[in-house]
Amino acid sequence: MFLLTNQTAVITGGSRGIGRAIALKMAESGANVAIVYAGNEEAANETCALAAEHGVTAKAYRCDVSDFDATKETVAQILADFGQINILVNNAGITRDGLLLSMKEADFDAVIDTNLKGAFHMIKHCYSHFMKRRSGRIINISSVSGLMGNAGQGNYSSAKAGLVGLTKSVAKELASRNVTCNAIAPGFIETDMTAKLSDKVKEGASAAIPLKHMGKPEDIANLAVFLAGDGASYITGEVIRVDGGLGM
Numbered sequence: 432m433f434l435l436t437n438q439t440a441v442i443t444g445g446s447r448g449i450g451r452a453i454a455l456k457m458a459e460s461g462a463n464v465a466i467v468y469a470g471n472e473e474a475a476n477e478t479c480a481l482a483a484e485h486g487v488t489a490k491a492y493r494c495d496v497s498d499f500d501a502t503k504e505t506v507a508q509i510l511a512d513f514g515q516i517n518i519l520v521n522n523a524g525i526t527r528d529g530l531l532l533s534m535k536e537a538d539f540d541a542v543i544d545t546n547l548k549g550a551f552h553m554i555k556h557c558y559s560h561f562m563k564r565r566s567g568r569i570i571n572i573s574s575v576s577g578l579m580g581n582a583g584q585g586n587y588s589s590a591k592a593g594l595v596g597l598t599k600s601v602a603k604e605l606a607s608r609n610v611t612c613n614a615i616a617p618g619f620i621e622t623d624m625t626a627k628l629s630d631k632v633k634e635g636a637s638a639a640i641p642l643k644h645m646g647k648p649e650d651i652a653n654l655a656v657f658l659a660g661d662g663a664s665y666i667t668g669e670v671i672r673v674d675g676g677l678g679m
Contacts (some may be wrong), residue, residue, distance in 0.1 A: 433530075434660040436461035437473030439513040441506075443467040443496050443553060444523030446475035448622035453520055453655045458482035458489060460656050462518065464511045466491045467553075469523065488513070496523045496549030506556040510526075514566070518659045519557050521550035521594075522572040526624060531585045539586040546590035547597070554601055567610040568659045571598050572651070573670060575618045577679045593618075595670050602668035606673065611667035613658050618674025619645040621628075641676030 433619070440457040445466035454464045464482050468475040468491060475491035482489035490512060493504040509516060513589040524546045527538035550571055561567035576584050577591025593659055595614055602612040617623060619636045625645065628636075650673050657663055658671075672678050 434460045434656065434662075435518070436606050437502045438462045438478065438517035438659075439509075439515050440518035440520065440597045440659065441465045441467060441509060441516055441553070441557075442520040442522055443549065444469070444561040445520075446471050446478050446491070448624070449617065449620060449648045449651050450520075450522040451478045451481075452652040453522065454478055454482055455485075456649065456652035456656050457518070457659065458485040460585040460660070461487065462659075463488040463513060463518075465489075465513060467494050467496065467505060467523065468492070469495055494665075495545075496552055497544035497559075499552050499599065502549070502552040503556045505566070506553070506560075511559065516560055517564075517566070517568070518568045519553060520572070520655060520659075521553055522545045524572070524590075524667055526584070526587055528583050528587065528611055529571060534585065534667055539589075539603070543590050543593070546587065549595060550573075550594060554597075558605075561610045562598070562604060562608050565608050565610075567605070567608075568606075568663075569598075569601060569610065569612040570658050571614040571656050573598070573614040573616045575616050575672060578616055578670070578672070579678055598670065599668045603612055606667055610679065611658070611663065613663075613666060613668065614670040615671055616674065617646065617651050617673045619658070621645050621647055639677060640677065644675065645662035646675055
């Protein structure tokens with residue numbers, strides 16, 4: 432089903448994992464995609480090639496979303512290349528886990544700057560464009576860690592909780608312009624991040640999930656496409672968990 436034909440979707444952190452799954456599902460649904468990535472050019476180009484197989488235009492843009500000026504330039508370049516932005520998915524994220532007792536200030540700041548400020552930067556630079564078009568979809572990728580907290584992730588949980596507040600504030604600001612802003616809160620998803628966990632930790636995580644298994648990036652992508660489409664036009668300011676029941 433081509434639900435997003437002739438639209439342009441911008442996905443930060445779009446080269447791998449959840450971001451790649453979202454980009455490919457958007458492309459499958461007919462959207463042209465702009466992949467914003469931090470450093471892995473090969474992975475970004477591979478994602479673009481896979482997206483292009485669906486007959487859409489796909490381009491990669493290297494950008495550190497924690498950099499205000501760089502994100503401004505990147506958004507301007509995407510608009511020059513595609514002519515419009517209809518969907519913004521703020522997915523870029525990093526982890527610097529550790530107990531607060533031993534966490535370095537630099538590790539706290541780095542996670543906040545990428546995971547929270549990065550979303551602020553992208554939204555800010557797309558804001559006027561969405562207002563002028565009187566339409567748009569903003570989707571922020573939060574986490575159940577931002578809703579429940581998680582030992583050893585004070586920085587990550589803070590950033591993801593911040594995204595919830597940002598989502599609701601932006602939703603209220605842009606609602607009169609027919610722009611929606613929602614957040615998705617994934618639980619344990621099979622990605623490069625979770626692959627680094629020990630088997631014991633992964634087994635424990637799965638045991639704590641009512642559905643008894645980790646999710647897949649495509650589970651997040653399916654919801655992102657729905658929120659980007661006409662079927663979600665009356666949904667804004669919501670935080671939707673995709674976690675197998677973990678946060679119940």
